[in-house]
Amino acid sequence: MVQYQDIVQWRRTFHQYPELSENEYETTQRLKHILEEHNVHVLDLPLKTGLVAEVGQGDTFVALRTDIDALPIDEQVTHDFTSQNEGVMHACGHDIHMATILATTMKLKAHEDELNGRVRILFQPAEELGYGASYITETNVLDGVKAVLGFHNYPSMKVGEYAIKPGVLTSxxxxxxxxxxxxxxxxxxxxxxxxxxxxxxxxxxxxxxxxxxxxxxxxxxxxxxxxxxxxxxxxxxxxxxxxxxxxxxxxxxxxxxxxxxxxxxxxxxxxxxxxxxxxxxxxLPGAVVNDDELTDRAVNVAKAVGYDVTMLDEPLTIGEDFSGYSKHYPSVFALIGSQSDYDLHHPKYDADERIFELAPDYFVTLIHQLLDD
Ligand SMILES: [Zn+2]
Ligand SMILES: [Zn+2]
CATH class of the missing domain: 3.30.70.360 (Alpha-Beta Plaits)
Known part of the structure; x- marks a missing residue:
């Protein structure tokens, strides 16, 4: 079973070796290695970078997405896992996303026989370019998917806070x-x-x-x-x-x-x-649109696992390439607090790792619910 310290360690290694959009070669290898070490099946798809893993069995399936790319920013945070790739930084927290989604995958894998369907886990490249989602959708790996789930860490929200909006979430x-x-x-x-x-x-x-x-x-x-x-x-x-x-x-x-x-x-x-x-x-990225019913379910699960939930009144003006999924499939995308003094894309952005305390449980619970239906 995956331990909290493993999740932190994955995140720190990703953080230390960030790679730019479309060049996530080492990151892809690292992800593949971790997944295979835990006996998680990686699908054979024609992707240059990024990958899709799968757990569970049966016809019904849902998808879970993380992005994997970093930004051309010189990190100004000093810790013992500061970026070793000069001029490149995980300043959008996609390292946090990868570790969260890996943790979710391992938790699902640990009780795989209890899953009433399959989960395809998307490790998507090139989010920052605004079209990485299309590399995944073009493989047809999502044909027939019941729901696509995703999130972005949100530095202006405290750890334990969760925000969402039905309908249009980003412009x-x-x-x-x-x-x-x-x-x-x-x-x-x-x-x-x-x-x-x-x-x-x-x-x-x-x-x-x-x-x-x-x-x-x-x-x-x-x-x-x-x-x-x-x-x-x-x-x-x-x-x-x-x-x-x-x-x-x-x-x-x-x-x-x-x-x-x-x-x-x-x-x-x-x-x-x-x-x-x-x-x-x-x-560039289209609008992320949350399915109404999936949003209701996600909110209930978020509350059940202990999040303090805020319903947003207005969409955000930021762009997010998750729109590449929500355009085609019922989807739900949430914002989860990662508490940093500096915002996303800032050289001093420094996410709080305690986000790992609740985020994987939120996804595991939501996935079980969706597949049990
Ligand atoms: Zn970004
Ligand atoms: Zn991002």
């Missing part, structure tokens, strides 16, 4: 970029050029109409232009202009509509002013 975070190619000329001879600065100005005002005129009063969205640039001096008509910004949404339809309108407006202006406008729109 979709997207990035757009416009490259306008006009025709440069002498500032005194505009008829010989195609001024991209005029187009840039039109574009800035035109896209403001998307949120104000194309969306309903009941849709939430933010569209912000973060950077514009063009030209290099006072007496030359520039030959190109640039603009980039972000869109935050809480609904897939609204998201698609905004993307579509950005393209349509750019096409129209390109034609009107006889310039080329290159639009790129990057889907």
């Amino acid at each position: 979709a975070v997207d990035r757009f970029e416009f490259k306008i190619k006009g025709k440069g000329a002498h500032a005194a001879k505009p008829e010989q050029g195609n001024d991209p600065v005029i187009v840039l100005g039109q574009l800035i005002t035109s896209i403001q109409s998307i949120v104000s005129r194309n969306l309903s009063a009941f849709d939430d969205a933010v569209l912000t232009i973060g950077e514009v640039s063009s030209g290099s001096t006072w007496n030359v008509i520039a030959d190109q202009a640039y603009m980039q910004g972000t869109v935050r949404t809480f609904d897939e339809e609204v998201r698609t509509k905004i993307k579509h309108r950005l393209n349509t407006i750019a096409d129209g202006l390109a034609q009107t002013f006889d310039v080329d406008i290159d639009v790129s729109y990057d889907y």
